[in-house]
Amino acid sequence: MHVLKGIKNVLMWFEHRLVLRETFWPIVRHPVPRSLRRKVGWMYVLGSTAMTLLFLQVATGIALSMVYVPSAGEAYESLNYLNFQVPLGWLLRAIHNWSATMMLIVVVLHMTQVFLAGAYKYPRELTWMLGVVLFFCTVGMAFTGQVLRWDADSYWGLGVGAAMIGRIPYIGPALVDLMMGGPMVGGETLSRFFALHVYIIPGILFAALGAHLYLVVRKGISEPPEVGNEVDPETYEEEYEKLIADGEGDPFFPGPMARDAFFIGFTLLFVLAIAVVFGPDGPGLSPDPANVAVEPVPDWYFLSLFAVLALSPRSLETYIILIGPIIVVGVLFMLPIFAGRGERHPFRRPVAVLSVVFIFLALSVLTWLGVTEPWSPHMNAWTGDAVPVNIVKRLSPTEMQGAVVLQLKACRNCHALDGIGGKRGPDLTHVGSRLDRPALVRQVVQGGGNMPAYGKQLTGAQITALVDFLHACRPENRPPAVVPTPGDGVEGPGKLSRAGP
């Protein structure tokens, strides 16, 4: 008895000074509508589950950061070290990875549920908007996290992604510079993404989460929608007050909270189970554009996006890249402004329900296409194809060497010769009659469009040989391209073609 009393005294000593109970008790006991007692209440567990997964991410992320080295030279090694040397390091990585996937899924389900239940309508518009911010932060965490893996997948994804951002008029190159710490994927890129992944995005995320939670508690959990019950800003608050009035509402703790806790516990066990069974993701092959076996696949949740880009006609690509995101963000964000009142029940909102079905169908099909279609740059089979005989047979020795470089550097993952090869870039069979040497050198050394820069991967001699080969790629009876260069024609990259032993 004395012991208990002692403990109580100590606790009360803290309570007098911290006033925690007085502050938080009303929050955990805030009233929720009684209709949540029904089965439909199970739909309301997703938000707190997403939040718990976020905390799991923070905990495992901090632990990972104690070993992970965010430097281009060492990141890859440090992940392998975690996988194979650090006791249970693999499990830590696996949990971080799978719980991230799970978090993304739960966040999307949470959004869908809130959308279908019309819970974003008056007076919870801002709660929804903050939720949209949280969604994009989650996606941002997933993308930057995938880059931190710093293997061939992330390296290539980044290269292509940066080339796309580079297309934004006027500010594109500057944005790429900011994102990558230079005009292409380099040492500083990883530092930038590390900062984004552990400081910048989490900072925004937690600020938005705080505000989101504040509103959830202040404005109350929305009651499950009833058919025919329209949201009218004039009367809604009064009606809601009645739902949660003394004797009508239920305190959040213990009832609904227990349900949350049950589902959260289940989810955590599930994450642990798949982490143990499937283990950590990667790192895959080391990041090197010369890696012939590389098949850069973004994490599955970005496959749909890549499929859109890979399948869209090249002429529309730029517009899709530029305008698509603005539309998506705009629609999500402004939704409650345009549809902030009226019916909440999905039975009375056919357009809303059909949009959800359409979006999920479209995402599934695109993801499936992303997995199966030869979305470029597709990185297997073709690279092994030999340079077509009718091109080889008229080549000089240096040009032959160039053909070998082309083969080794896996250029045909993106480029076809005689129609065989990747489709991301133009067919190179007749490139010699389109581009002159300086232009060829520039393309190879600096990349551009959707092509990575190869300047750092090739020696001067290799570049010379490669350009000689490309120069020779033209119909037998056609002269090489002569593109008049302003000035004396000896510009920076042009000199490189003559460099080397």
Ligand code: HEC
């Ligand atoms: C990731 C895919 C990819 C890889 C790998 C790639 N390229 Fe490209 N390449 C492209 C794209 C996309 C373009 C079109 C750029 C544009 O539209 O500005 C292009 C354009 C070119 C062009 C100009 C073609 C023209 O007709 O305008 C040449 C030459 C070229 N690449 C050579 C190479 C060589 C040599 C390699 C290997 C060292 C290589 N590429 C590797 C994607 C790639």
